[in-house]
Amino acid sequence: MGPASSFALSALMLGALIGGCSADPTGGTPSSRVNEPPLVSPEATVMSSPPATALTVLPSVAEVLVSVPEGRTDPFAPFPQRISDPQPGTSGDTGLTVLGVLSVADQLRALISTTEGSGVVCLGAGGRCPGEAQQLFPMDVEVQSIDIRTGCLTLLQSGRSQRVCIT
Numbered sequence: 774m775g776p777a778s779s780f781a782l783s784a785l786m787l788g789a790l791i792g793g794c795s796a797d798p799t800g801g802t803p804s805s806r807v808n809e810p811p812l813v814s815p816e817a818t819v820m821s822s823p824p825a826t827a828l829t830v831l832p833s834v835a836e837v838l839v840s841v842p843e844g845r846t847d848p849f850a851p852f853p854q855r856i857s858d859p860q861p862g863t864s865g866d867t868g869l870t871v872l873g874v875l876s877v878a879d880q881l882r883a884l885i886s887t888t889e890g891s892g893v894v895c896l897g898a899g900g901r902c903p904g905e906a907q908q909l910f911p912m913d914v915e916v917q918s919i920d921i922r923t924g925c926l927t928l929l930q931s932g933r934s935q936r937v938c939i940t
Contacts, residue, residue, distance in 0.1 A: 871939045874924050881919040883926045885909060894926075895919075 832840075868888040875882050882893050882902060892907050894900030900916040901908040910916070910928075917934065918927040924939035 869926075869928075869937055871924065871926050871937050873939060874919055874921050874926070876921055881921065883916070883919050885926070 870886040871883055872886055872891070873884040875884070880895060880902070882895055885892065885894055887909050889909055890907070892909050893902050893905060894909055894916050895902035895905075896916050896919065898915050899908050899912045900910040900914065913930060915929040916926065917929050919925075920927075926937050928935045928937065
C-alpha cells in the first residue's frame, strides 16, 4: 500500500470513530427525551425546619455589651478592707489572720499573716520560733496556746487574752 491509500484508510477510520461516538445508543428521538421526568438523586432530600427545643437562645454581642456598665472596677483588684468590724479569723487589734496550725517534732506552730508580713509563730513571748530569724509580734505579745484540733491561736497582750481561729 502506498502513502495515499494509508492516508485514505486513516481518514475513513477516523470518520467512523467520530460517528460511532456521537451516536445515541438508546435510539430515542430528541422529543421523547424532553418529556421524560428528570432524574432525582437519592441523596437529595427536602430540608424541613428544625423541631422546637427547650434550649435558651444566647444573647447577642450587643446585648452583652449593653448589660456591662462602662467604667466597671478591675476584676483583679484586691477586695476592699472593712474598717468597722474585723473578718472572722482575724484580730482587729493586730490585723492577724491565722492561716494554719501544725505540730513540728513536739512543738506547736501557727502559720499567720499580719500587717508586718507572713510567717510562723510558736508559744512564748513575741511568738518567735527557735531557728527563725523573723519575729512577727512585738515582745509584749505572748502566744499562750495553739490548739491543733480547733485551729485556734490564743494571744495575751497587755493582760488581755484574745483568741483567733482559722477561717
